[in-house]
Amino acid sequence: MNGQVNETTRPSRKMGFTELKQWLRHRHPMVYLDRITDYEPGKYLDSLMAVSGQTDAISGHFPERAVFPASHMMQAISQSAIILYQLSTAKLEDDEITLIGSLKSRFTRVVVPGDVIKFRTSIETQHTNFITFSCSAEVDEKPVAKVRGTLLRSKVADLGEQLW
Incomplete structure (x- = not known):
């Protein structure tokens, strides 16, 4: 087989909801991703989220015409980047946290x-304690958002006095 990995022999690069939660500090109702469908550390992560009318964010946004808030989609994108970053480096230690450094986004369609x-999240550059990433989001193969951002890994103690 000339050294190439056959798709049928490649180890599964998928994660269900229970496994992906192990890569996040978030808990209900702030876990937005439902599944990781594919990934390659250091390169990309494909994930998905099924938007439900029962989602907490939908109940008040807007009662007469339910729309999924773009700010919550940004959180799902950030979670994809957080998981990809850890898969590409190492899991967060108990005394570490991830922070979004900057985001540039464009939303092109309403999500209901x-x-x-x-989501297709890709690492653009990777450094010791941060990455730059991009993410495209689609519904029914139509673009709904594009995002570029930075994600920083930091020791909690380095953030100054903790008031939480």
């Missing part, structure tokens, strides 16, 4: 209950 958002 019943939509399944597919």
Whole structure:
């Protein structure tokens, strides 16, 4: 087989909801991703989120015409980047946290209950304690968002006095 990995022999690079939660500090109702469908450390992560009318964010946004808030989609994108960053380096230690350093985003379509958002998150540059990443989001193969950002890994103690 000339050294190439056959798709049928490649180890699974998928994660269900229970496994992906192990890579996040977030808990209900702040875990937005439902599944990781593929990834390659240091390169990309494909994830998805099924938008439900029962999602906490939908109940008040807006009662007469349910729309999934872009700010919550940003959180799902950030979670994809956090998981990709850890898969590409190492899991966060108990005394570490990830912080979004900057974001540039564009939202092109409204997302509503019943939509399944597919995210493709890619690392653009990787350094010791931060990455730059990009993410495209689609519903039914139509773009709904594009994001570029930075994600920083930091010791909690380095952030100064903790008031939480």
